[in-house]
Amino acid sequence: MADVNRGNRPLSPHLQIYRKQLNSVTSIINRLTGISLLGGALLVVWWLMAAASSAEYFAFVDGLMTSVLGDIVMTLSLLALWYHALAGVRHLVWDMGFGLDPEASDKMGWGIIIGTVAFTFLTIIAI
Numbered sequence: 001m002a003d004v005n006r007g008n009r010p011l012s013p014h015l016q017i018y019r020k021q022l023n024s025v026t027s028i029i030n031r032l033t034g035i036s037l038l039g040g041a042l043l044v045v046w047w048l049m050a051a052a053s054s055a056e057y058f059a060f061v062d063g064l065m066t067s068v069l070g071d072i073v074m075t076l077s078l079l080a081l082w083y084h085a086l087a088g089v090r091h092l093v094w095d096m097g098f099g100l101d102p103e104a105s106d107k108m109g110w111g112i113i114i115g116t117v118a119f120t121f122l123t124i125i126a127i
Helices: 021-052 055-064 068-095 101-127
Strands: none
Touching: 021 055, 021 068, 021 101, 055 068, 068 101
């Protein structure tokens, strides 16, 4: 028989005490960086198409891309690229059957975060 008092019952207790895990957060960020990389790629394609169209239009688009806002967007795209690449390597390691225990998974998660910041910083310095 259906429970007619369904709307008056409290939510499950796990919803109040749930703590996000590093593994789930890094997985969500991996998906978000994959989507955001599409936006960065579209900006680069726009810049290349402007270069192919006319000098005036290229100067306009290049001015936007090299402005402070453009530098911020490209730096965040670089950050997303490094994060997504390192998370992809972690998934390849998992696909081989390594690092599936919680301790190794947490270490790889922190490695992705630290590696992303380090590689982004090194890339900016090298450019």
